[in-house]
Amino acid sequence: MSTAAPGRDDRSLPTAYWEPLWASGRRYRQACTAEKQLMAEHLGPGKGRPALDIGSGDGALARHLHYKLGYRTTGIDCSPSAVALAAAHDTNPGPGPGPTWQCLDITTDDLTSLAHPAYALITCRLVYRWINDKPAFLDRIRRVLVPGGVFWVITEIAGRRTTTDLALQKLGISPADAELLRTGWSCVQAADLDVLRCYALRP
Numbered sequence: 001m002s003t004a005a006p007g008r009d010d011r012s013l014p015t016a017y018w019e020p021l022w023a024s025g026r027r028y029r030q031a032c033t034a035e036k037q038l039m040a041e042h043l044g045p046g047k048g049r050p051a052l053d054i055g056s057g058d059g060a061l062a063r064h065l066h067y068k069l070g071y072r073t074t075g076i077d078c079s080p081s082a083v084a085l086a087a088a089h090d091t092n093p094g095p096g097p098g099p100t101w102q103c104l105d106i107t108t109d110d111l112t113s114l115a116h117p118a119y120a121l122i123t124c125r126l127v128y129r130w131i132n133d134k135p136a137f138l139d140r141i142r143r144v145l146v147p148g149g150v151f152w153v154i155t156e157i158a159g160r161r162t163t164t165d166l167a168l169q170k171l172g173i174s175p176a177d178a179e180l181l182r183t184g185w186s187c188v189q190a191a192d193l194d195v196l197r198c199y200a201l202r203p
Contacts, residue, residue, distance in 0.1 A: 046071030055127035059086025
């Protein structure tokens with residue numbers, strides 16, 4: 001799992017879908033300055049608290065959380081090629097340890113295999129749309145998010161692209177999926193960024 005890719009929509013076997021894409025050299029939308037500013041405003045300084053980046057891909061977001069915002073970050077992805085790429089790009093400019101990288105499918109693998117039992121921050125950038133069983137996924141998120149923590153979701157919203165390309169139009173989540181995502185949190189904050197919406201969800 002990582003950022004959205006046009007084309008086929010078979011999400012039943014995430015590793016079988018994403019591994020060939022990462023292995024072939026496919027790359028995805030990077031966080032822009034405006035998106036990083038929203039993260040700084042909504043997430044605040046990490047102060048060494050554990051963070052989990054789901055679908056970490058090439059590791060850019062995990063590295064930003066770790067080195068720029070000060071979280072102790074674990075990046076997970078179901079694609080071995082993505083995890084290898086993230087580790088290869090991690091040059092660790094600081095004196096302390098860098099992010100932890102794990103090949104793991106958040107939807108099916110044992111959560112006890114995560115680097116930490118719970119996280120102050122969980123990020124899910126351009127991944128939620130690709131989750132097949134969203135209620136089960138959200139239940140798993142709540143199991144590893146600490147009280148007072150933040151679940152940071154960046155997702156495309158359906159209908160925002162001015163294109164007739166059906167593959168691209170399908171990348172946005174439906175109103176029903178957006179409502180499901182927002183339900184059951186004590187605090188929901190949202191900010192729009194072109195075709196994307198950024199959610200800060202707190203238990």
